[in-house]
Amino acid sequence: MPYYLYDFVLKFGFLIVFIPSLLVIIxxxxxxxxxxxxxxxxxxxxxxxxxxxxxxFAVYFLLQQGNRGLLNAGEIKLFFLSVGTFGAVLLFLGYLDIYKVAKKLRLFTL
Structure with a gap:
Protein backbone atom coordinates (compact mmCIF):
# COMPACT_ATOMS: atom_id res chain seq x y z
CA MET A 1 0.00 0.00 0.00
CA PRO A 2 1.47 3.40 -0.93
CA TYR A 3 2.30 5.70 1.96
CA TYR A 4 -0.11 8.47 0.92
CA LEU A 5 -2.98 5.97 0.85
CA TYR A 6 -1.96 4.55 4.25
CA ASP A 7 -1.84 8.07 5.70
CA PHE A 8 -5.29 8.88 4.32
CA VAL A 9 -6.80 5.62 5.60
CA LEU A 10 -5.27 6.21 9.03
CA LYS A 11 -6.69 9.73 9.29
CA PHE A 12 -10.08 8.59 8.00
CA GLY A 13 -10.12 5.71 10.48
CA PHE A 14 -9.26 8.14 13.27
CA LEU A 15 -12.25 10.31 12.36
CA ILE A 16 -14.55 7.29 12.11
CA VAL A 17 -13.63 6.26 15.67
CA PHE A 18 -13.17 9.69 17.27
CA ILE A 19 -16.38 11.42 16.14
CA PRO A 20 -18.82 8.78 17.48
CA SER A 21 -16.81 8.62 20.72
CA LEU A 22 -17.14 12.37 21.08
CA LEU A 23 -20.88 12.16 20.45
CA VAL A 24 -21.24 9.41 23.08
CA ILE A 25 -19.35 11.55 25.60
CA ILE A 26 -21.50 14.62 24.94
CA PHE A 57 -6.90 6.44 21.01
CA ALA A 58 -5.69 10.02 20.48
CA VAL A 59 -2.35 9.25 22.15
CA TYR A 60 -1.98 6.15 20.00
CA PHE A 61 -2.68 8.23 16.90
CA LEU A 62 -0.01 10.75 17.94
CA LEU A 63 2.48 7.93 18.53
CA GLN A 64 1.72 6.56 15.06
CA GLN A 65 2.53 9.97 13.60
CA GLY A 66 6.00 9.83 15.16
CA ASN A 67 5.51 12.01 18.25
CA ARG A 68 7.41 10.28 21.06
CA GLY A 69 7.74 12.98 23.71
CA LEU A 70 9.69 12.40 26.91
CA LEU A 71 8.40 8.93 27.78
CA ASN A 72 10.27 5.74 26.96
CA ALA A 73 8.58 2.59 25.67
CA GLY A 74 8.07 1.06 29.12
CA GLU A 75 6.37 4.18 30.47
CA ILE A 76 4.11 4.36 27.43
CA LYS A 77 3.09 0.71 27.94
CA LEU A 78 2.37 1.40 31.60
CA PHE A 79 0.31 4.46 30.63
CA PHE A 80 -1.77 2.46 28.15
CA LEU A 81 -2.24 -0.41 30.60
CA SER A 82 -3.28 1.77 33.53
CA VAL A 83 -5.55 4.18 31.63
CA GLY A 84 -7.11 1.33 29.65
CA THR A 85 -7.84 -0.62 32.83
CA PHE A 86 -9.20 2.49 34.56
CA GLY A 87 -11.49 3.26 31.60
CA ALA A 88 -12.70 -0.35 31.40
CA VAL A 89 -13.49 -0.42 35.13
CA LEU A 90 -15.44 2.84 34.84
CA LEU A 91 -17.41 1.52 31.87
CA PHE A 92 -18.17 -1.72 33.72
CA LEU A 93 -19.30 0.10 36.85
CA GLY A 94 -21.46 2.49 34.81
CA TYR A 95 -23.20 -0.33 32.97
CA LEU A 96 -23.61 -2.16 36.28
CA ASP A 97 -25.37 0.88 37.77
CA ILE A 98 -27.70 1.07 34.78
CA TYR A 99 -28.33 -2.69 35.02
CA LYS A 100 -29.29 -2.32 38.68
CA VAL A 101 -31.76 0.45 37.82
CA ALA A 102 -33.26 -1.63 35.00
CA LYS A 103 -33.51 -4.67 37.28
CA LYS A 104 -35.19 -2.60 40.00
CA LEU A 105 -37.73 -1.31 37.46
CA ARG A 106 -38.23 -4.86 36.14
CA LEU A 107 -37.39 -3.98 32.55
CA PHE A 108 -36.20 -7.51 31.79
CA THR A 109 -38.46 -10.26 30.50
CA LEU A 110 -36.48 -13.12 32.05
Whole structure:
Protein backbone atom coordinates (compact mmCIF):
# COMPACT_ATOMS: atom_id res chain seq x y z
CA MET A 1 0.00 0.00 0.00
CA PRO A 2 1.47 3.40 -0.93
CA TYR A 3 2.30 5.70 1.96
CA TYR A 4 -0.11 8.47 0.92
CA LEU A 5 -2.98 5.97 0.85
CA TYR A 6 -1.96 4.55 4.25
CA ASP A 7 -1.84 8.07 5.70
CA PHE A 8 -5.29 8.88 4.32
CA VAL A 9 -6.80 5.62 5.60
CA LEU A 10 -5.27 6.21 9.03
CA LYS A 11 -6.69 9.73 9.29
CA PHE A 12 -10.08 8.59 8.00
CA GLY A 13 -10.12 5.71 10.48
CA PHE A 14 -9.26 8.14 13.27
CA LEU A 15 -12.25 10.31 12.36
CA ILE A 16 -14.55 7.29 12.11
CA VAL A 17 -13.63 6.26 15.67
CA PHE A 18 -13.17 9.69 17.27
CA ILE A 19 -16.38 11.42 16.14
CA PRO A 20 -18.82 8.78 17.48
CA SER A 21 -16.81 8.62 20.72
CA LEU A 22 -17.14 12.37 21.08
CA LEU A 23 -20.88 12.16 20.45
CA VAL A 24 -21.24 9.41 23.08
CA ILE A 25 -19.35 11.55 25.60
CA ILE A 26 -21.50 14.62 24.94
CA UNK A 27 -24.71 12.59 25.07
CA UNK A 28 -23.76 10.82 28.31
CA UNK A 29 -22.66 14.02 30.05
CA UNK A 30 -25.82 15.91 29.05
CA UNK A 31 -28.03 12.98 30.05
CA UNK A 32 -26.22 12.60 33.37
CA UNK A 33 -26.77 16.28 34.18
CA UNK A 34 -30.48 15.95 33.44
CA UNK A 35 -30.87 12.81 35.56
CA UNK A 36 -29.96 12.19 39.13
CA UNK A 37 -29.63 9.11 41.26
CA UNK A 38 -28.04 5.84 40.21
CA UNK A 39 -28.88 6.30 36.54
CA UNK A 40 -27.10 9.66 36.42
CA UNK A 41 -24.10 8.21 38.28
CA UNK A 42 -23.99 5.31 35.83
CA UNK A 43 -24.04 7.66 32.85
CA UNK A 44 -21.26 9.77 34.38
CA UNK A 45 -19.11 6.66 34.83
CA UNK A 46 -19.76 5.62 31.24
CA UNK A 47 -18.82 9.11 30.03
CA UNK A 48 -15.60 9.04 32.08
CA UNK A 49 -14.67 5.59 30.75
CA UNK A 50 -15.34 6.70 27.19
CA UNK A 51 -13.21 9.80 27.72
CA UNK A 52 -10.34 7.63 29.00
CA UNK A 53 -10.50 5.36 25.96
CA UNK A 54 -10.77 8.33 23.59
CA UNK A 55 -7.65 9.82 25.17
CA UNK A 56 -5.88 6.50 24.65
CA PHE A 57 -6.90 6.44 21.01
CA ALA A 58 -5.69 10.02 20.48
CA VAL A 59 -2.35 9.25 22.15
CA TYR A 60 -1.98 6.15 20.00
CA PHE A 61 -2.68 8.23 16.90
CA LEU A 62 -0.01 10.75 17.94
CA LEU A 63 2.48 7.93 18.53
CA GLN A 64 1.72 6.56 15.06
CA GLN A 65 2.53 9.97 13.60
CA GLY A 66 6.00 9.83 15.16
CA ASN A 67 5.51 12.01 18.25
CA ARG A 68 7.41 10.28 21.06
CA GLY A 69 7.74 12.98 23.71
CA LEU A 70 9.69 12.40 26.91
CA LEU A 71 8.40 8.93 27.78
CA ASN A 72 10.27 5.74 26.96
CA ALA A 73 8.58 2.59 25.67
CA GLY A 74 8.07 1.06 29.12
CA GLU A 75 6.37 4.18 30.47
CA ILE A 76 4.11 4.36 27.43
CA LYS A 77 3.09 0.71 27.94
CA LEU A 78 2.37 1.40 31.60
CA PHE A 79 0.31 4.46 30.63
CA PHE A 80 -1.77 2.46 28.15
CA LEU A 81 -2.24 -0.41 30.60
CA SER A 82 -3.28 1.77 33.53
CA VAL A 83 -5.55 4.18 31.63
CA GLY A 84 -7.11 1.33 29.65
CA THR A 85 -7.84 -0.62 32.83
CA PHE A 86 -9.20 2.49 34.56
CA GLY A 87 -11.49 3.26 31.60
CA ALA A 88 -12.70 -0.35 31.40
CA VAL A 89 -13.49 -0.42 35.13
CA LEU A 90 -15.44 2.84 34.84
CA LEU A 91 -17.41 1.52 31.87
CA PHE A 92 -18.17 -1.72 33.72
CA LEU A 93 -19.30 0.10 36.85
CA GLY A 94 -21.46 2.49 34.81
CA TYR A 95 -23.20 -0.33 32.97
CA LEU A 96 -23.61 -2.16 36.28
CA ASP A 97 -25.37 0.88 37.77
CA ILE A 98 -27.70 1.07 34.78
CA TYR A 99 -28.33 -2.69 35.02
CA LYS A 100 -29.29 -2.32 38.68
CA VAL A 101 -31.76 0.45 37.82
CA ALA A 102 -33.26 -1.63 35.00
CA LYS A 103 -33.51 -4.67 37.28
CA LYS A 104 -35.19 -2.60 40.00
CA LEU A 105 -37.73 -1.31 37.46
CA ARG A 106 -38.23 -4.86 36.14
CA LEU A 107 -37.39 -3.98 32.55
CA PHE A 108 -36.20 -7.51 31.79
CA THR A 109 -38.46 -10.26 30.50
CA LEU A 110 -36.48 -13.12 32.05
Missing amino acids: NAVLSAKAMGGPLGRGLKKIAAGTIAHTIL
